[in-house]
Amino acid sequence: MTTLKYNHVVINNNMENGMNLTLKVWRQANAEAQGQMTEYKLGNVSPDMSFLEMMDVLNDGLIRKGEDPVTFDHDCREGICGMCSMFINGEAHGPNRGVTTCQLHMRSFKDGDTIYIEPWRSAGFPVIKDLMVDRSAFDRIQQAGGFVSVNTSGRTLDANAIPVPKADADKAFDAATCIGCGACVATCPNGSAMLFVGAKVSQFALLPQGHPERHDRVENMVKQMDAEGFGNCSNIGACEVKCPKSISIENIARMNREYMAANLKG
Amino acid sequence: MELINKIPDGPLDQKWTKYKNTARLVNPANKRNIDVIVVGTGLAGASAAASLAEMGYKVKALCFQDSPRRAHSIAAQGGINAAKNYMNDGDSTYRLFYDTIKGGDYRSREANVYRLAEVSANIIDQCVAQGVPFARDYGGLLDNRSFGGTQVSRTFYAKGQTGQQLLLGAYSAMSRQIGKGNITLLNRHEMLDVVVIDGKARGIIARNLVTGAIERHSAHAVALCTGGYGNVFFLSTNAMGSNVTAAWRAHKRGALMANPCFTQIHPTCIPVSGDHQSKLTLMSESLRNDGRIWVPKFKEDAEAIRAKKLKPTDLAEDRRDYYLERRYPAFGNLVPRDVASRAAKERCDAGFGVNATGEAVYLDFASSFERYGKQQATVKGLHNATHDEIIAMGKKVVEQKYGNLFQMYEQIVAENPYETPMMIYPAVHYTMGGLWVDYELMTTIKGCYACGEANFSDHGANRLGASALMQGLADGYFVLPYTIGNYLADEISTGKISTDAPEFVAAEDNVRKQIESLFNNNGTVPVDHFHRKLGKIIWDYCGMARSEEGLKFAISEIQKIREDFFKNARIPGVQNGMNPELEKAMRVADFIDLGELMCKDALERNESCGGHFREEYQTEEGEALRVDDVYNYVAAWEFTGNPSAPILNKEPLVYDNIKVQSRSYK
Numbered sequence: 001m002t003t004l005k006y007n008h009v010v011i012n013n014n015m016e017n018g019m020n021l022t023l024k025v026w027r028q029a030n031a032e033a034q035g036q037m038t039e040y041k042l043g044n045v046s047p048d049m050s051f052l053e054m055m056d057v058l059n060d061g062l063i064r065k066g067e068d069p070v071t072f073d074h075d076c077r078e079g080i081c082g083m084c085s086m087f088i089n090g091e092a093h094g095p096n097r098g099v100t101t102c103q104l105h106m107r108s109f110k111d112g113d114t115i116y117i118e119p120w121r122s123a124g125f126p127v128i129k130d131l132m133v134d135r136s137a138f139d140r141i142q143q144a145g146g147f148v149s150v151n152t153s154g155r156t157l158d159a160n161a162i163p164v165p166k167a168d169a170d171k172a173f174d175a176a177t178c179i180g181c182g183a184c185v186a187t188c189p190n191g192s193a194m195l196f197v198g199a200k201v202s203q204f205a206l207l208p209q210g211h212p213e214r215h216d217r218v219e220n221m222v223k224q225m226d227a228e229g230f231g232n233c234s235n236i237g238a239c240e241v242k243c244p245k246s247i248s249i250e251n252i253a254r255m256n257r258e259y260m261a262a263n264l265k266g
Numbered sequence: 267m268e269l270i271n272k273i274p275d276g277p278l279d280q281k282w283t284k285y286k287n288t289a290r291l292v293n294p295a296n297k298r299n300i301d302v303i304v305v306g307t308g309l310a311g312a313s314a315a316a317s318l319a320e321m322g323y324k325v326k327a328l329c330f331q332d333s334p335r336r337a338h339s340i341a342a343q344g345g346i347n348a349a350k351n352y353m354n355d356g357d358s359t360y361r362l363f364y365d366t367i368k369g370g371d372y373r374s375r376e377a378n379v380y381r382l383a384e385v386s387a388n389i390i391d392q393c394v395a396q397g398v399p400f401a402r403d404y405g406g407l408l409d410n411r412s413f414g415g416t417q418v419s420r421t422f423y424a425k426g427q428t429g430q431q432l433l434l435g436a437y438s439a440m441s442r443q444i445g446k447g448n449i450t451l452l453n454r455h456e457m458l459d460v461v462v463i464d465g466k467a468r469g470i471i472a473r474n475l476v477t478g479a480i481e482r483h484s485a486h487a488v489a490l491c492t493g494g495y496g497n498v499f500f501l502s503t504n505a506m507g508s509n510v511t512a513a514w515r516a517h518k519r520g521a522l523m524a525n526p527c528f529t530q531i532h533p534t535c536i537p538v539s540g541d542h543q544s545k546l547t548l549m550s551e552s553l554r555n556d557g558r559i560w561v562p563k564f565k566e567d568a569e570a571i572r573a574k575k576l577k578p579t580d581l582a583e584d585r586r587d588y589y590l591e592r593r594y595p596a597f598g599n600l601v602p603r604d605v606a607s608r609a610a611k612e613r614c615d616a617g618f619g620v621n622a623t624g625e626a627v628y629l630d631f632a633s634s635f636e637r638y639g640k641q642q643a644t645v646k647g648l649h650n651a652t653h654d655e656i657i658a659m660g661k662k663v664v665e666q667k668y669g670n671l672f673q674m675y676e677q678i679v680a681e682n683p684y685e686t687p688m689m690i691y692p693a694v695h696y697t698m699g700g701l702w703v704d705y706e707l708m709t710t711i712k713g714c715y716a717c718g719e720a721n722f723s724d725h726g727a728n729r730l731g732a733s734a735l736m737q738g739l740a741d742g743y744f745v746l747p748y749t750i751g752n753y754l755a756d757e758i759s760t761g762k763i764s765t766d767a768p769e770f771v772a773a774e775d776n777v778r779k780q781i782e783s784l785f786n787n788n789g790t791v792p793v794d795h796f797h798r799k800l801g802k803i804i805w806d807y808c809g810m811a812r813s814e815e816g817l818k819f820a821i822s823e824i825q826k827i828r829e830d831f832f833k834n835a836r837i838p839g840v841q842n843g844m845n846p847e848l849e850k851a852m853r854v855a856d857f858i859d860l861g862e863l864m865c866k867d868a869l870e871r872n873e874s875c876g877g878h879f880r881e882e883y884q885t886e887e888g889e890a891l892r893v894d895d896v897y898n899y900v901a902a903w904e905f906t907g908n909p910s911a912p913i914l915n916k917e918p919l920v921y922d923n924i925k926v927q928s929r930s931y932k
Contacts, residue, residue, distance in 0.1 A: 154388035163406025
């Protein structure tokens, strides 16, 4: 059981300019340590800042005060690498739809707001430090079958040898835009990874290149997904709402169909 | 040092075939006993790791991110070039080769570029076979679009996420080999040194970013696929973690650094919004297919717009200056990136900028809305459509083509680009310079290779759009897998390399000492402070325009920043655990050294070419003025132990197949 202890740290509290915010941030030294919420007062926040730039300002202040800055994952800061992963005011990637945390701007908040910032919480994603979690379970699911078994020799068919109906290609693309951030898992009350797995299974199920291995693929990926401790889908649909790429839960249905077909075939 | 580029003899179009026919091979049983380390898992690294593992080598792959899929290739938007000529518009291997050499302002190697063009078509076949969902037309075949610096449509794409789809393809190939046990993945690991024994790369020192452990990894060859160094500018379109450390540490161990001053400033990025800015966001070059770039023709209008007294949409056509169309009628808005960026800077410096800081120009889609709208009205037979109806239909078409980019713009700027023109300004995007490599992609350290953006070889002084993805995958899928065998054939009886060798001990010791000295300096200032300061100096004096005076000033400033950094940077947290500030500090230390070298390289090159524009060397019309009889070479810099005193080596560039001309897009 985690005990909540509140520290109070005041950073850059220039009341005249910008917004003044109260941040309640999850601090946890490492995977074994007990975490706690810590409170920070942050002033002079510009509405044009991105959420992560606001975190940069907080960290700059903490370092100058000789304290340990807040650790969080981030890299591209343009919504495509899938590295940033914050649970903000109870929502994965914050209050907006179709964006990652790095694309969230402070204009979505107002002066005087209190913002709760937590890591993804799921058995499949153990905390490494503060807001940073371990999502390597996703990589292992991918390794179990998320590929077409073709060598990279370049000696394949000409790219235009197999026409793919545009509608199928477009649907496969939509599924393939998944950035593997894990918001679906963090949002799901069951901690299910089925939107992530369903998107990958669908991409290949919709393209002729993926057909020869479709049964093995879905079986192996689902098996690994279960082994990683992710829960099952019970059609709540929260994952689709909080997915920064708006991946449709239709992909979960397609995965289930593929899985059933694979089982029937034996 | 004598630079031997190992370019095979014979006609240009037979060099690569000849090389492959005569390169030595390693038999499958021996491959199983050979270890290769691949650093970085972007397009070059992931494709190299997958290919080498398939061939039978034992591969270790490192990435600093939590997963190989996060590497910054993922963010490439517009597309990938390939000489398929599916559009039947006259494209060919030769034309792609020619466009690339010309686009690079005649500062790249003919043989390397030809090979790139030659294997380009294979990349598309490969990716389709892997299940990469490229854009297709209604007949089910692949679609193409046009990019800057070319007059054909050879760019394959997957909406605005081509890099993502290609990287996920390479990542899936890599995942398959990880699953088979042929690749050992070391995620959240950063390479901090190359270990060189008897002149050969024999392994690396890496830090486990989660535990802080300093690890030794041995191998018979090391491939650096670690991307470019654009983050030396602090603000760039690169990811926050993109860095030069692996390449720079190899440089310190004997790998030469080539043409470091050749950096690409991309013309269409979202302008800086304030001091808090941490990175810049690109708006794909593909937008220049349909957007027109302009600033007000009269200064009083520009001033009124800056003061928000006038809206751009209120300005009449005859009060606008479509300066690219005016200066370059043949290519118009699709001139290469270096040309477009400089033209924007020229207008803004002259006082015509349109945002509060005066550093922005418009990218306007209004005429495309009308053009596409009229087309739609004709297709639908709506001959009495009102102007508003036409514009609405046109906006729909533009939304289908670039919807995600428009949305991205609106999220960042909080303005609707369907209603008011986008504001854009150039930003650092790519680095053409990098580790010097020969035809086999080997650096001047034997057995140490550099692939993708980390090397210098293919883009000369300016890279064309949609060619970075092409080069990364070409190097990793189709070049390194052939050339590495030619070296490893000598290693079949070497056996497992011990990490107890004194060179490993010394290299590890060196890394530990650096970390300890950073911790023990009692500094008080965060690392970012120094990085921002460095970036500002380089942007101001070694950015879009350079001068002798400015570069000399920059060098002395950078030397001051170095001293200040080592004295006053504060590294909080622990050594033996996750510590992003320590990671940053080690990267910034290397950026400081690299920054100084960039300025030296720019100072030494008394000419203007591609992205390197020396104010002293320009035509009367303000175009880049090359000095071919003196500077037609690759500048390959050698580390001497003192970062302020590098030695310049020159590899002459020989053009047997292309006539070197003044680049004109007029």
